[in-house]
Amino acid sequence: LLLSADPGDFLDKVSTLDRIGARNSDRLRRLHEAQRVLDQYRADAGRRLSELKRTTTELKRHKKSVQRRLGTARRLLHRMTPEDRAAHERASRGTGRAPTPLVAGAASSARAAAAVGAVRSVVGSPYGWGQAGPNSFDCSGLTQWAYRQAGVAIPRTSQGQSAAGRRVSLAEARPGDLVVYRNDASHVAMYVGGGQVVHSPYPGSQVRYDPVGMMPVSAVTRP
Structure with a gap:
């Protein structure tokens, strides 16, 4: 104040700088919060992607296994007589009720x-x-x-x-x-x-x- 020609003007400038500092601090706080939320979303997306990859891998492995068994079953069915096929279908079908x-x-x-x-x-x-x-x-x-x-x-x-x-x-x-x-x-x-x-x-x-x-x-x- 001793160095200012106009103490009132000096105080106004100090008050303005304080308000600017407070606004910047609030913006920085909100930026940090947004970054934290973004990091959470990114981590959650990463976990879900990993789960999806694991499920996809399991399904592919399961599909290959089923396809192999279906191929074996078809070959066996082709070798069966009509009477054997009819008996097999009755046994596998059950009552259905x-x-x-x-x-x-x-x-x-x-x-x-x-x-x-x-x-x-x-x-x-x-x-x-x-x-x-x-x-x-x-x-x-x-x-x-x-x-x-x-x-x-x-x-x-x-x-x-x-x-x-x-x-x-x-x-x-x-x-x-x-x-x-x-x-x-x-x-x-x-x-x-x-x-x-x-x-x-x-x-x-x-x-x-x-x-x-x-x-x-x-x-x-x-x-």
């Missing part, structure tokens, strides 16, 4: 019961390779979709679903449990009680009921 409700048993939880209701609701829908509903399904897409309707997230592939929950024995199976077949866990169905499962078997078929022992069981899991 819903099990008797009186022996269906109780689901292990409300979410499992909801998943059973969902999977029953799409019996008759067509098989669709790589499809997870709502109009067509492959085997693991069907079980994943059914549990999604119950608010439960499970892995996309049958191999992933084989470890999606607590393992139980086949004798302990309850409606809503996932029944995984073959040593390579290449097929999955949902147990619905009464010794029956609902599953989406193969290209050209429909979602249907079949006996739980239609193929060798490798695991039973309870999501």
Whole structure:
């Protein structure tokens, strides 16, 4: 103030500089906050991209495995006599009907019961390779979709679903449990009680009921 010819003018300038400094500080704070949010979005996008890549890799591996088995099955079918083919189709088709409700048993939880209701609701829908509903399904897409309707997230592939929950024995199976077949866990169905499962078997078929022992069981899991 002693060096200023006009103390009032000097104070006005100081006040103006203070306001400018405060505005700049506020802008800097908002910039840092925006950068923090951007970093969070970037990290989340990176995680989702990694998950998508893992799922894509699993699906490609699963597709190759299924294609190999389909090729083997076609070669075997070509070698079968018409009588053997008819017997094979009867055995693989099962009854196609819903099990008797009186022996269906109780689901292990409300979410499992909801998943059973969902999977029953799409019996008759067509098989669709790589499809997870709502109009067509492959085997693991069907079980994943059914549990999604119950608010439960499970892995996309049958191999992933084989470890999606607590393992139980086949004798302990309850409606809503996932029944995984073959040593390579290449097929999955949902147990619905009464010794029956609902599953989406193969290209050209429909979602249907079949006996739980239609193929060798490798695991039973309870999501």
